[in-house]
Amino acid sequence: MKNQLNKNAHINYFKSCLECLPTFAQSQENNRLTMIYFCVSSLDLLDSINILDKESIINYIYSLQIHPKDPNGVGGFRGSPFIGIPFNPFRTCEDIEFPYDQGHIAMIYVALCLLRILGNNYDRINKRAILNLLHKLQQPNGSFCPVLGGSESDMRFVYCASAISYMLSDWSAIDINKMLNYIKSCQSYDGGFGQAPGCESHGGISYCALASLSLSGHLDVINNLQDFIRWCCERQISGFQGRINKDADTCYSFWIGGCLELLNCGHLINSSELEAFIFICQSNSTGGFSKQPGFPPDMLHSYYSLCGLRIAQNIEVLPIDFNLGISKRAVENGPQVSKPQI
Amino acid sequence: MEEYISFKDREEWKDITPISQDDGPQPICPINYSTKFSETMGYFRAILVKQEMSTRALDLTEEVIDLNPANYTVWYFRRLLLKSVKFTINDEFKFCEQLALEEPKNYQIWYHRRAIVELSQDCSRELDFTTKAIQNDNKNYHAWAHRQWVIETFNLWEKELDFLESLLTFDIRNNSAWNHRFFILSRNKAITNEIRSLEIEYTINKIKLCASNVSAWNYLKGLMNGSNIDNYPTVIEFCDWMVQNHPICAPANVFKVDILQQKILQLKGKGQIEQLRELVNEAERICNNLATNLAVKHAKYWYYRIDQFQKQLQ
Numbered sequence: 005m006k007n008q009l010n011k012n013a014h015i016n017y018f019k020s021c022l023e024c025l026p027t028f029a030q031s032q033e034n035n036r037l038t039m040i041y042f043c044v045s046s047l048d049l050l051d052s053i054n055i056l057d058k059e060s061i062i063n064y065i066y067s068l069q070i071h072p073k074d075p076n077g078v079g080g081f082r083g084s085p086f087i088g089i090p091f092n093p094f095r096t097c098e099d100i101e102f103p104y105d106q107g108h109i110a111m112i113y114v115a116l117c118l119l120r121i122l123g124n125n126y127d128r129i130n131k132r133a134i135l136n137l138l139h140k141l142q143q144p145n146g147s148f149c150p151v152l153g154g155s156e157s158d159m160r161f162v163y164c165a166s167a168i169s170y171m172l173s174d175w176s177a178i179d180i181n182k183m184l185n186y187i188k189s190c191q192s193y194d195g196g197f198g199q200a201p202g203c204e205s206h207g208g209i210s211y212c213a214l215a216s217l218s219l220s221g222h223l224d225v226i227n228n229l230q231d232f233i234r235w236c237c238e239r240q241i242s243g244f245q246g247r248i249n250k251d252a253d254t255c256y257s258f259w260i261g262g263c264l265e266l267l268n269c270g271h272l273i274n275s276s277e278l279e280a281f282i283f284i285c286q287s288n289s290t291g292g293f294s295k296q297p298g299f300p301p302d303m304l305h306s307y308y309s310l311c312g313l314r315i316a317q318n319i320e321v322l323p324i325d326f327n328l329g330i331s332k333r334a335v336e337n338g339p340q341v342s343k344p345q346i
Numbered sequence: 347m348e349e350y351i352s353f354k355d356r357e358e359w360k361d362i363t364p365i366s367q368d369d370g371p372q373p374i375c376p377i378n379y380s381t382k383f384s385e386t387m388g389y390f391r392a393i394l395v396k397q398e399m400s401t402r403a404l405d406l407t408e409e410v411i412d413l414n415p416a417n418y419t420v421w422y423f424r425r426l427l428l429k430s431v432k433f434t435i436n437d438e439f440k441f442c443e444q445l446a447l448e449e450p451k452n453y454q455i456w457y458h459r460r461a462i463v464e465l466s467q468d469c470s471r472e473l474d475f476t477t478k479a480i481q482n483d484n485k486n487y488h489a490w491a492h493r494q495w496v497i498e499t500f501n502l503w504e505k506e507l508d509f510l511e512s513l514l515t516f517d518i519r520n521n522s523a524w525n526h527r528f529f530i531l532s533r534n535k536a537i538t539n540e541i542r543s544l545e546i547e548y549t550i551n552k553i554k555l556c557a558s559n560v561s562a563w564n565y566l567k568g569l570m571n572g573s574n575i576d577n578y579p580t581v582i583e584f585c586d587w588m589v590q591n592h593p594i595c596a597p598a599n600v601f602k603v604d605i606l607q608q609k610i611l612q613l614k615g616k617g618q619i620e621q622l623r624e625l626v627n628e629a630e631r632i633c634n635n636l637a638t639n640l641a642v643k644h645a646k647y648w649y650y651r652i653d654q655f656q657k658q659l660q
Contacts, residue, residue: 027378043375093370156457
C-alpha cells in the first residue's frame with residue numbers, strides 16, 4: 005500500500021484505542037482526555053465519526069468537568085477520573101471534597117474541541133468557572149501555567165488559553181497584551197520561537213506561538229515575519245524536522261506545516277516529499293503512524309500525520325482549521341467562535 | 347530491586363481504605379492497569395483525601411512517581427510534603443537527578459528540579475547535573491532550558507563558552523549549542539561592536555570547517571540582526587568569497603540573498619532605479635539557482651522570494 009492512505013486500518017486503530025489501551029499507557033493516565041481527542045478527531049478527519057457512540061463519549065467528557073460550589077470558583081476539565089471522583093456526567097456541583105482535584109488547561113482545550121467535533125453545543129459547559137481558572141493561570145510575564153497546583157509555564161499553555169478563549173468566544177479572562185509581549189520575547193535570533201526567552205527555536209512551540217497570535221488577531225506582532233516563514237520552509241528536509249539539524253518527525257508536518265498554512269504559505273511546502281515521508285511512517289499492519297520509520301505507531305503521531313497529509317494536499321483527509329487543529333466543519337457547525345473584540 | 351509487597355499486606359497501611367477509580371459504565375480509552383498500579387493509586391487517592399502530611403505519604407509519592415512520573419498531582423503533593431515533613435535536601439536532589447536521567451523528556455521532573463533549587467536556593471549541583479543530561483543527549487531541550495534558567499537566575503555565566511566549545515568540537519552542527527552561545531552572548535549584557543566583531547571571526551572560522559552547517563550561518567545572521575551590514579565589510583567579503591569558491595553551498599547563497607535584500611531596502615525611495623534593478627536581478631538569479639539546483643526541495647519558497655523581489659521593483 006505504498007503512498008496510499010490505508011483508511012480502514014487507521015479507523016480500526018483509533019477504534020481499538022478508544023476501546024482499550026495497553027498497560028504501558030499508564031504513564032498517560034493524567035492526560036487520557038488528550039488521547040481521546042487524538043482518536044476522535046482522527047476519526048472525524050477520516051469522515052468516520054458516525055461509527056462512535058457520540059452520546060456516551062460526550063457524557064464521559066462532561067463527567068470530567070469541575071463545578072465549583074462558589075460562583076467565583078475555578079472549574080475546567082480533568083484529564084481523567086484519577087483523583088477518585090464518582091462518575092456523574094450531569095453533576096452541577098462538587099458534592100464530595102477532593103482537595104487536590106483541579107482543572108488542567110490542556111484538558112479544557114481538548115474537551116472543548118471534542119465536544120464540538122461530537123456535535124455538542126456546550127450545553128453543560130460551566131463557562132464562568134473555566135474563565136475564572138484561565139485568569140488565575142496567567143503568570144505575571146504573560147505566559148500560562150496548566151494547573152494551579154504548582155507547575156511549569158510555557159508557550160504550550162499560552163496556546164491553550166488562546167484556543168479556549170476563542171472557542172468560548174470570550175477573551176475577558178486573559179491579559180492579551182501581556183500574552184503578546186511574552187510571545188514576542190520568545191522569538192529566537194533565527195526567526196523561530198522557543199519555549200521561553202533565549203530557548204532554541206522549536207516547531208511545536210512555534211506553532212503554539214503563531215496560532216495564539218492568529219487566534220487573537222495579532223500576527224502583526226511578529227518581529228520579521230519573513231525570517232519566520234523561511235525558518236519554517238527550511239525545516240522541510242523530506243518530512244519536517246522540529247529543530248535545525250535534527251531528524252524529520254511526522255508530528256512536525258502539522259506543527260510547522262500548520263504555521264505555514266496559517267500564514268497562507270501552505271503552497272510553499274513540497275507536498276510530494278511531505279506525503280512520501282508520512283507514508284513511510286504509515287503502519288499498514290496495525291494502522292496508525294509513527295514518528296519516524298522503524299518506530300511503532302502512537303496516537304499523537306497518528307493524528308498529526310493525518311493532519312500532515314491534508315497539508316500535503318491529500319484529499320482523503322477532511323479540511324482542517326489550522327487555528328484549532330480540528331476539522332473545519334467542527335468549527336463551523338459548533339458554537340460561535342471569535343477573536344477578541346477591539 | 348526490592349520485591350513488591352501488596353499494600354494490603356503492609357502493616358503500616360492497615361488503617362487506610364483505598365479509594366478506587368470510577369470510570370463510569372462506558373469508559374473511553376480505558377487503560378489496562380497493572381494490579382500494582384491500581385493498588386498504589388488507590389492508596390494515593392485515599393491519602394490525598396485525608397491530606398495526610400507524613401513520612402509514609404512521602405514514601406508513597408515515590409511509589410506513585412515510579413509508576414507514573416507524569417502525574418503532576420503527585421509531584422505537587424510531594425512538594426507540599428517537603429515543606430512539612432523531615433527530609434534531606436541532598437537526597438531529594440539525587441532522587442530528582444536519577445529520574446531526570448532515566449526520563450529525560452518528562453516535564454514534571456524538570457519542573458520539580460527547578461522547584462527544589464528555588465526552595466533551597468542552592469544551585470551548586472546544577473551545571474554538573476545538566477552537563478550529565480546533555481552528555482546523554484546533546485540536544486535535550488529540558489536540560490538546556492534548565493541550564494539557561496540556572497545561569498540567568500544565579501549569574502553563572504563564566505564557564506559556558508568552554509563547555510560549548512567541547513560540544514561543538516564533538517558536533518559542530520549542534521543547534522542547541524549554537525543557540526546557547528547566542529544566549530550567553532546576548533542575555534548577560536548588550537552585544538557591543540567589539541564583541542560582535544570577535545563573534546563574527548569565531549563563526550566564520552567555524553563555517554570554514556563545515557560550510558553547509560545551517561546553525562553557524564543562522565548564528566552569523568543573528569549577530570547581524572538590528573545592525574547595518576555595511577559596518578561589517580568582513581561579513582560581506584566572506585559571503586562573497588564563499589559564493590565564489592563554494593558555489594554549491596546553499597547557505598552561503600541564502601546569506602547572499604539576505605545581504606542583497608538589506609541593500610535593496612537601503613536604496614528604496616532614493617530614486618537610483620538602475621542600481622536597484624541590478625541588485626534585484628542579482629538576487630533573483632541566486633534565488634533561481636537555489637530553486638533549480640542548490641535547494642530544490644525548497645523550490646517553491648525560492649520562487650516566492652523572486653516574486654517578492656519583483657514587487658520591490660514596483
